[in-house]
Amino acid sequence: MSMKLKDLLQAPEVLGSGHRMCAGCGAPTVMKLMGMSLRGPTIVCNATGCLEVATTIYPYTAWKVPWIHVAFENVAAVASGIVEGINAMQEKGRYKQEHVDVIALGGDGGTFDIGFGALSGALERGHDFVYMVYDNGAYQNTGIQRSGATLPGQETTTSWAGKAEPGKRQRKKPIAEIVAAHRIPYVATVDPFHYRDFITKFRKALEVEGPAFIHAFSPCPRGWRSESSKTIELARLAVETGIHPLYEIIDGEQYIMSGPSKSLKELKPVDEFMKLQGQFKHLFTPQWEDFRKQVQQQITADWELLKKKCGVE
Amino acid sequence: MAATVKMTKPKGSIEGLTGDAAIAYALKQCDIDVLSAYPITPQTIIVEDYQRFFAEGQVKTKVIPVESEHSAMSACIGASAAGARVATASASAGLALMWEVLYCASGMRQPIVLAVANRALSAPINIHNDWSDSYGARDSGFIQMYCQSCQEAYDTTIMSFRIAENHNVLLPAMVCIDGFILSHNVERVELLPDEVVRDFVGVRVPVQPLDTDKPITMGPLCLTDYYFEFKEQEDKAMREVFKVYKDVEAEFQKVTGRSYGMYETYKTKDADIIMLTHSSPAGTAKAVVDALREQGEKVGVLRMKLFRPFPAAELAKELSSAKAVAVFEKCLSFGAPTNPLALEVRTALYDLPKKPMVTDFVVGLGGRDVPPATIVEGYNKTKQYLEKGKAPLYETLGVRK
Structure with missing residues (x-):
């Protein structure tokens, strides 16, 4: 497919204007890029979350493709049913479309945590669908609570920074690698700043036979206490600091570092990513200096390990 | 059938x-x-x-x-x-x-x-x-x-x-x-x-x-x-x-050639007491009715099939001529005034000018056998309550107390 911006902008939009996502939210941009990657008739399934509630307040909808929401923890199961229902009707000669792409969308809470069982089951069964998590690092929809995707040191309303605690203490679940361990054909991490990389990978995800998984980074100004104008800059910094490196995993085995991450000579300090956000403010006080250093060490170590897996250097 | x-x-x-x-x-x-x-x-x-x-x-x-x-x-x-x-x-x-x-x-x-x-x-x-x-x-x-x-x-x-x-x-x-x-x-x-x-x-x-x-x-x-x-x-x-x-x-x-209805009635026409239940206890209840009829008891069975939606109006008509309805159900609704099936039946009967007495027997929880004797016990209790003119809202049968 053409990667010229002029051509990409011709793609029919999947999410219309007038939706009620917050100003500066990363998710609508992620959806726009997803829309630019589509190759034909598509059905979208959405787990409960910001994206679901803010784009479909009855009697309005911003979706221009068939879209379904059932519950929070089951979007992968709903997608399984759609895929197999269509397959059965096609085999019985009762379905007019020759092929329909099925996409499941979930936030990090719906994917890393509560929807993980359904996701794992669907991956094991091998349905031909694409699952994309838009990861904004917490349960933002219910008011910024910690999730398995929340970073160490991140303050949320269930991991407060206080005299005794530096925000969340635990590391973030390496979801892309956990998913890849199911040995599915295709896993990739994407970021809205690197839109060409995003679209190329999403298209690949649609084209492989069997399940594919996309881990999209999606800044949240409301939860992160960041300027709404800084969303894309934060998305860029997430890649440059190693918070969200860009890579692909083929068949659960072959790790490939993607261009934007591969071209980094060295990581920028995580501080640059954190400084733009109120949710890490406490880490810049003397009390949590050491903790902040530990977070940096962990990110650096993860990056080195990833490079090794990708055979870089 | x-x-x-x-x-x-x-x-x-x-x-x-x-x-x-x-x-x-x-x-x-x-x-x-x-x-x-x-x-x-x-x-x-x-x-x-x-x-x-x-x-x-x-x-x-x-x-x-x-x-x-x-x-x-x-x-x-x-x-x-x-x-x-x-x-x-x-x-x-x-x-x-x-x-x-x-x-x-x-x-x-x-x-x-x-x-x-x-x-x-x-x-x-x-x-x-x-x-x-x-x-x-x-x-x-x-x-x-x-x-x-x-x-x-x-x-x-x-x-x-x-x-x-x-x-x-x-x-x-x-x-x-x-x-x-x-x-x-x-x-x-x-x-x-x-x-x-x-x-x-x-x-x-x-x-x-x-x-x-x-x-x-x-x-x-x-x-x-x-x-x-x-x-x-x-x-x-x-x-x-x-x-x-x-x-x-x-x-x-x-x-x-087969049909079941929203519910099935068994010898209810002249029955003074109608035993109301569904699923497998209904079969047992019918056998009990046959035995009791031989002893001259005026008893029948109404076996529910459709529970949702609940055919309240038809049921009220069917039960209105009975003196008592003895409900047998395999569910206990903890803390409720009565249990799910009897609750529905009582509601269905509430607007009748002359209401049959309703007794509610919780039986067979966790697969405890519901033998004919348990049904007979419920029937006999209902008869006694009719004579007294008063019955408890529900009781359990076939359980160590």
């Missing part, structure tokens, strides 16, 4: 089948597009048998061996939303795990058929029969039909698609059988020829499926301004079931 009419029947075969096997066979003949299910005792045979049909190439169904009952119902909703005919099966803890999505299935108006082999809920964990599982889901927007025989389980499964998929209904349906007592007992079942079932159930005609040519949004957020209207419509659809149920049964009777 009281309502069985002998007539020239299409040539099918006669088999010895368990309740589970009868349901699995019915699902096969209904040519379902998707079966999405998880194993749980005592429902498992349904899934096992169906997977065998699949392995032998006897069905074109896509079978989704999901990782949980929650996903079983979720995948059913997805497939049904795409326009497919779908079914699943569960029991007890599995049904409990499905709870959240039961309401999604009905709220999204997906005509999914769910076979339930009724089993007690934990704790303590128990694999045997009572009705706590599906009674707990009585407000979930599912049609509920309780079967007394393997034949009825087979017939009801076939009819359930026609009822659920009817455009005036569009609600999911539970076909319930007593775990082990029916699910694992072999009975004589008359099977219909494949083409007869195929013609009877037809092909599902979905209303507003997910269609890439005509994109719609399903399952949106719906707040104070419209949520209530959706629920109002759902309730209206549930009330449509009475008529559709009767129509579908009448048609089924024409084809097979």
Whole structure:
């Protein structure tokens, strides 16, 4: 497919204007890029979350493709049913479309945590669908609570920074690698700043036979206490600091570092990513200096390990 | 079956089948597009048998061996939303795990058929029969039909698609059988020829499926301004079931000679006391009635089949001439004034100018046997209470106190 911006902008939009996502939210941009990657008739399934509630307040909808929401923890199961229902009707000669792409969308809470069982089951069964998590690092929809995707040191309303605690203490679940361990054909991490990389990978995800998984980074100004104008800059910094490196995993085995991450000579300090956000403010006080250093060490170590897996250097 | 009419029947075969096997066979003949299910005792045979049909190439169904009952119902909703005919099966803890999505299935108006082999809920964990599982889901927007025989389980499964998929209904349906007592007992079942079932159930005609040519949004957020209207419509659809149920049964009777009604009456015409129950205890109660009748007792049985929607008006008429109604039910509603079945019956009778006395006997929890003696005990107690003119709201029978 053409990667010229002029051509990409011709793609029919999947999410219309007038939706009620917050100003500066990363998710609508992620959806726009997803829309630019589509190759034909598509059905979208959405787990409960910001994206679901803010784009479909009855009697309005911003979706221009068939879209379904059932519950929070089951979007992968709903997608399984759609895929197999269509397959059965096609085999019985009762379905007019020759092929329909099925996409499941979930936030990090719906994917890393509560929807993980359904996701794992669907991956094991091998349905031909694409699952994309838009990861904004917490349960933002219910008011910024910690999730398995929340970073160490991140303050949320269930991991407060206080005299005794530096925000969340635990590391973030390496979801892309956990998913890849199911040995599915295709896993990739994407970021809205690197839109060409995003679209190329999403298209690949649609084209492989069997399940594919996309881990999209999606800044949240409301939860992160960041300027709404800084969303894309934060998305860029997430890649440059190693918070969200860009890579692909083929068949659960072959790790490939993607261009934007591969071209980094060295990581920028995580501080640059954190400084733009109120949710890490406490880490810049003397009390949590050491903790902040530990977070940096962990990110650096993860990056080195990833490079090794990708055979870089 | 009281309502069985002998007539020239299409040539099918006669088999010895368990309740589970009868349901699995019915699902096969209904040519379902998707079966999405998880194993749980005592429902498992349904899934096992169906997977065998699949392995032998006897069905074109896509079978989704999901990782949980929650996903079983979720995948059913997805497939049904795409326009497919779908079914699943569960029991007890599995049904409990499905709870959240039961309401999604009905709220999204997906005509999914769910076979339930009724089993007690934990704790303590128990694999045997009572009705706590599906009674707990009585407000979930599912049609509920309780079967007394393997034949009825087979017939009801076939009819359930026609009822659920009817455009005036569009609600999911539970076909319930007593775990082990029916699910694992072999009975004589008359099977219909494949083409007869195929013609009877037809092909599902979905209303507003997910269609890439005509994109719609399903399952949106719906707040104070419209949520209530959706629920109002759902309730209206549930009330449509009475008529559709009767129509579908009448048609089924024409084809097979068999019908069951929303409920079945057995020697109730001149009965002073009517024993009201459903599923397997109903069979025992009928045998007890025969014995008591021989002793000159004026007693009969009303066996419920359709529990949701609850045919309150018809039932009130049927019970109005009795002096007492003795309810036998396999569910305990902790802290409630009375238990689910008696609660419904009392409500149905409340507006009668002359109300029969209602007694409520909780029996058979966790598969505790309900022998004729337990039914007789309830009958005798009801007689005594009638003489005294006063009865407790409910009591348990057949349990160490």
